[in-house]
Amino acid sequence: MRHHRLPFYIFTLLLLPSISLAEFPTAPATEETFLGLVEPFCPETVDPTWRKQQLIEDVSIAPSPVCNPDNPYNIAAFVKGTNNVSMATMMQTQLSPDTLIKTNDIDGDGDPDEIHIRLEVIELNGFSPDIKEPITTYDIAPGIQPGFWAFAPKSRGMSNESFASTKANPLLRLPSPSIRVEQDDKIIVTLENSHYFPHSIHFHGVDHPFQKENGEGNDGVPQTSNKLTLPGKVFSYELTPRQTGTMVYHCHVQAHTHILMGLIGMFIVEENKPNNWVQTFNIGAGAVRHSSVAVKQDYSQEYDLQYQDIDRELHNLIQQGNDSRLLAKSYNREYNITERAPEYFILNGRSFPYTLRESMVVIKPDEKIKLRVFNAGEQQVALHTHGFKPTATHFDGVKLNPEARIQRDVFTLGPAQRIDLELYAKNDGLNNMGPGIWTFHDHNEAGVTTDGIYPGGHISSVVFESFLGPNGMPKLQGIDVSPFFTKEFYQKKYPIWNLSDENRHYGEITKTAEQKVEETEQDSSDMTQIAILVLQLTLLVATILIFRKNSAKSNA
Amino acid sequence: MHNKKLTKSISTGSLVALGISITSLYADVNAAADDAFETKELSQKQSQQQPDKKIMEGKCGEGRCGGNMQLDMKGMVMYENKDTLPKDCTEISEDITIEVKAGVEHAKPYPGTVFGFDKHQWQAKPCSRITVEFTNDDDIRHQWMIHGLPKYLYPEGMFHIEVNGKGKKTGTFIVPSSHFTYLVHCDIAQHVEKGMKAQLKVGNGRGDLPSIPGISAPKFADRFPKK
Numbered sequence: 001m002r003h004h005r006l007p008f009y010i011f012t013l014l015l016l017p018s019i020s021l022a023e024f025p026t027a028p029a030t031e032e033t034f035l036g037l038v039e040p041f042c043p044e045t046v047d048p049t050w051r052k053q054q055l056i057e058d059v060s061i062a063p064s065p066v067c068n069p070d071n072p073y074n075i076a077a078f079v080k081g082t083n084n085v086s087m088a089t090m091m092q093t094q095l096s097p098d099t100l101i102k103t104n105d106i107d108g109d110g111d112p113d114e115i116h117i118r119l120e121v122i123e124l125n126g127f128s129p130d131i132k133e134p135i136t137t138y139d140i141a142p143g144i145q146p147g148f149w150a151f152a153p154k155s156r157g158m159s160n161e162s163f164a165s166t167k168a169n170p171l172l173r174l175p176s177p178s179i180r181v182e183q184d185d186k187i188i189v190t191l192e193n194s195h196y197f198p199h200s201i202h203f204h205g206v207d208h209p210f211q212k213e214n215g216e217g218n219d220g221v222p223q224t225s226n227k228l229t230l231p232g233k234v235f236s237y238e239l240t241p242r243q244t245g246t247m248v249y250h251c252h253v254q255a256h257t258h259i260l261m262g263l264i265g266m267f268i269v270e271e272n273k274p275n276n277w278v279q280t281f282n283i284g285a286g287a288v289r290h291s292s293v294a295v296k297q298d299y300s301q302e303y304d305l306q307y308q309d310i311d312r313e314l315h316n317l318i319q320q321g322n323d324s325r326l327l328a329k330s331y332n333r334e335y336n337i338t339e340r341a342p343e344y345f346i347l348n349g350r351s352f353p354y355t356l357r358e359s360m361v362v363i364k365p366d367e368k369i370k371l372r373v374f375n376a377g378e379q380q381v382a383l384h385t386h387g388f389k390p391t392a393t394h395f396d397g398v399k400l401n402p403e404a405r406i407q408r409d410v411f412t413l414g415p416a417q418r419i420d421l422e423l424y425a426k427n428d429g430l431n432n433m434g435p436g437i438w439t440f441h442d443h444n445e446a447g448v449t450t451d452g453i454y455p456g457g458h459i460s461s462v463v464f465e466s467f468l469g470p471n472g473m474p475k476l477q478g479i480d481v482s483p484f485f486t487k488e489f490y491q492k493k494y495p496i497w498n499l500s501d502e503n504r505h506y507g508e509i510t511k512t513a514e515q516k517v518e519e520t521e522q523d524s525s526d527m528t529q530i531a532i533l534v535l536q537l538t539l540l541v542a543t544i545l546i547f548r549k550n551s552a553k554s555n556a
Numbered sequence: 557m558h559n560k561k562l563t564k565s566i567s568t569g570s571l572v573a574l575g576i577s578i579t580s581l582y583a584d585v586n587a588a589a590d591d592a593f594e595t596k597e598l599s600q601k602q603s604q605q606q607p608d609k610k611i612m613e614g615k616c617g618e619g620r621c622g623g624n625m626q627l628d629m630k631g632m633v634m635y636e637n638k639d640t641l642p643k644d645c646t647e648i649s650e651d652i653t654i655e656v657k658a659g660v661e662h663a664k665p666y667p668g669t670v671f672g673f674d675k676h677q678w679q680a681k682p683c684s685r686i687t688v689e690f691t692n693d694d695d696i697r698h699q700w701m702i703h704g705l706p707k708y709l710y711p712e713g714m715f716h717i718e719v720n721g722k723g724k725k726t727g728t729f730i731v732p733s734s735h736f737t738y739l740v741h742c743d744i745a746q747h748v749e750k751g752m753k754a755q756l757k758v759g760n761g762r763g764d765l766p767s768i769p770g771i772s773a774p775k776f777a778d779r780f781p782k783k
Binding site: 127154162192193196233321 | 628629634659660667668670671694695696697699701703714716718720721743744745747750766775777779780
């Protein structure tokens with residue numbers, strides 16, 4: 001019997017699709033999608049006078065024509081020391097009087113040789129038990145706020161911009177600031193642990209002794225040299241670096257997570273020269289507005305470029321709760337770095353398009369610029385510059401023999417590696433291909449995305465001055481960039497090419513009624529709302545019961 | 557799915573009014589109070605056109621300045637006011653002194669916090685003059701910062717003592733006549749969240765602020781592992 005039935009079943013099954021196809025199928029219509037709120041290319045809060053070349057406290061500060069330049073008063077204090085500037089200048093900064101003490105011209109060459117640097121540890125986009133959103137916020141791109149830890153020059157007053165705002169004050173940001181010192185100077189770096197976890201500082205590649213003169217550890221490694229610097233405590237490291245170069249400093253406590261959370265920055269030792277007042281901090285890396293004597297001899301400008309990649313899973317742990325015991329467990333027992341997969345890629349603390357506000361390299365024809373490139377992330381960076389073939393002059397801070405200098409258009413940096421590059425705007429088809437807006441980016445293509453959305457990541461540009469418009473906006477001639485300045489674009493809600501796509505070949509497909517219902521239900525499944533509803537129900541039942549009881553009593 | 561529909565139908569049903577009243581509990585008490593002060597004080601200031609001469613409103617960069625600030629290596633006292641009465645006070649009702657200690661050791665009684673004050677609540681009469689003796693037992697900075705004061709007297713509505721490492725600083729301010737609960741905290745990133753939060757109740761106060769160690773529950777609580 002079975003033999004006879006099987007073909008019948010198969011025939012019926014085959015028939016099914018043809019039945020469903022009997023109704024002529026049509027593709028759904030295209031839905032019109034509207035852009036969200038477009039942020040201006042350059043926020044109005046930026047003080048345009050900060051971009052100009054200026055002299056503050058006798059410190060010459062180079063122009064910085066990008067949208068969001070560094071505060072020049074900070075730079076004056078970073079060159080002279082917070083002990084050598086006026087109260088009026090201090091009031092234009094948020095620095096503590098002891099942030100940076102510069103004294104004692106030991107070698108009598110006209111600059112201070114004993115430098116006391118104080119660093120605090122701050123948390124950005126952390127948890128608040130009072131508000132639903134993160135606190136002390138720092139956006140790497142529109143609407144994107146991963147949690148971070150960073151070193152910051154010791155400041156005074158509030159970490160938030162004001163009581164009315166949860167934005168971080170401008171000294172608190174990523175990356176941890178570049179620190180510059182002069183060769184042979186006596187450097188004392190004091191870690192003031194203002195964070196709720198233990199931390200330390202390790203001077204990577206910087207000439208420093210394993211022990212201080214008093215025998216205390218000086219390498220910042222808990223397993224081998226140093227006790228933990230616990231919350232509320234301070235520890236001073238001492239070094240007199242004999243060798244120059246682009247080096248690194250980072251936390252070495254639970255290094256596999258603390259470094260990636262942001263506790264890493266450049267530590268640059270400048271050549272010892274007479275009257276060499278170096279800019280000790282470079283907030284947010286980027287353009288150095290007061291370069292050292294030696295750099296000025298060879299270059300007209302200098303930029304610090306720090307690359308980092310971010311695994312959202314790690315960075316968002318601080319946004320999941322407040323209890324220090326739960327946090328210690330989630331960071332050190334639950335997070336597994338071997339399963340790491342980064343979603344965000346930042347250059348000097350920002351992703352595209354915010355990189356264009358701060359980290360563009362602005363150049364003139366025939367100018368020679370020094371770029372200190374540092375990969376502070378976990379992934380490799382394959383840096384490619386359009387329109388140029390830069391020349392490597394130093395690897396990991398060590399000067400290359402001139403014969404061994406390498407000129408190419410992709411430089412690869414593994415984690416913690418540094419390359420000093422010479423960017424020469426000589427229009428000869430090799431060094432440079434002429435003026436323009438020349439993008440520079442990681443050629444590991446994940447690096448040019450933000451959570452998989454292109455363009456994002458650490459894309460930036462070398463812009464010739466002739467291509468720079470007002471407020472540091474490059475004279476772009478490609479597609480309309482407004483979508484990149486909306487949260488919706490990176491939330492994947494805005495279709496690709498929508499502004500160029502008049503015929504709507506690539507628009508959003510109209511949702512069915514069912515899909516829409518599903519979406520609204522997803523939105524309403526907020527835990528707080530459900531809790532409120534449960535509370536409402538309980539209260540209602542209680543009210544009814546009390547009412548009934550009372551009315552029963554009064555009836556009796 | 558079924559539950560979702562159920563809750564939805566309830567919310568759109570007869571409980572809407574009740575829902576509104578409960579949801580309003582979630583509004584930030586502080587922000588609301590501060591706004592109230594701001595609008596009131598601003599309109600007063602505008603009508604006067606003559607701000608109090610004691611207040612210097614200097615041009616500020618990203619730093620906080622204007623008003624009086626005593627800044628030195630040991631810390632700062634900002635917007636101190638020993639003798640200008642708030643407009644709604646005819647005289648100082650009483651002089652009180654608050655002694656506060658700050659540091660990681662004071663967090664120990666409150667599991668899961670790291671930074672702490674030794675006291676988290678103070679009481680004062682309306683129009684009283686309050687002197688704060690703030691002791692820092694840590695080697696880093698800590699602050700005793702109060703918000704919501706009238707902005708015509710205290711720039712940004714705040715009075716602030718910061719002690720730079722181990723030591724003590726003293727400052728004085730005068731509260732207005734309204735019954736109110738003022739937020740006190742340390743505004744260094746994560747210090748308030750990790751325990752440095754307190755309140756000053758003037759008169760009857762206006763309820764408790766959330767997330768104060770030993771006093772009130774957090775609005776957004778931690779999810780602890782179940783046994």
